[in-house]
Amino acid sequence: MMELTRKGEYAIRGIVYLAKQAPGKVILVSEVAEATGVPQTFLAKIFQSFAKLGLVNSFRGTGGGFLLGRPAAKITLRQVVEAVEGPIIPNRCLTEDGSCIRENICTVHPVWRRVQGEIAAILDGVTLEDLARGE
Amino acid sequence: MMELTRKGEYAIRGIVYLAKQAPGKVILVSEVAEATGVPQTFLAKIFQSFAKLGLVNSFRGTGGGFLLGRPAAKITLRQVVEAVEGPIIPNRCLTEDGSCIRENICTVHPVWRRVQGEIAAILDGVTLEDLARGE
DNA sequence: CCATTTAAGACCGTTTTTGTCCTTTTTACT
């Protein structure tokens, strides 16, 4: 359970690869795809969504490509993961606006809340810089 | 991301309902299903898998039904969740036998290891007794 | 034997995942 999807894994691989480049250097999706072993068109989609969120910047046309939208130290693993996988929600009842109708579920509610908080805290504490320079 | 499936939620609802009963009392699936709002045949499947693991005991025929396989205090939320959802694996690379081929993935590896450990610890710390008596 | 209740497995529709493919737009270079 609680498994990251391929998309999530690909996203991390791809953006970490960008983080390893010299700041300001523009990289082709094709290069990232090959280097990380991710299907190119799939990775392109992922990077497009990153671009919309400002996680990466993109340039079209000849000489185009991608680079980080801000310094690697300012991008957390949580931001990357949530960008592709959505918010960290261990249980549906955490989604709702405070309405957890069933009582027996509600005793579990605070447990999931803790799980959510712990995961978020861990992922918040790791930046692309950390990951790029090998911990 | 990281969301519990319906099955997982149903499983918790169902077994917590059992945990709320007087010890030794045998309960019908139909009763549990109705009380918790879970589809009966689906819940039956879940309880069957619980029975195989000893989380519950079952009796067939007239007067049959289910009850906890051991005291509620001896069943953790983690055991319940893993019984239906499988082991807690935030990332595929944690499954493998130490082989995390890609280097950039491997810098992420210890992070997922921590996530795995934290979730496990939280769920280990909660028993059905806790959940049954309302935290 | 008969009604009841779980056990086991086959089956099935829907949604999500994991991509591919094609067209369009933007850009740089000649």
Next chain:
DNA sequence: AGTAAAAAGGACAAAAACGGTCTTAAATGG
């Protein structure tokens, strides 16, 4: 201006997972 190189965007599709249902068999008590 024309062309080649990229990313942007959308449609499409196979495969897997999810969320169940249904049927038949086996056990049990009366």
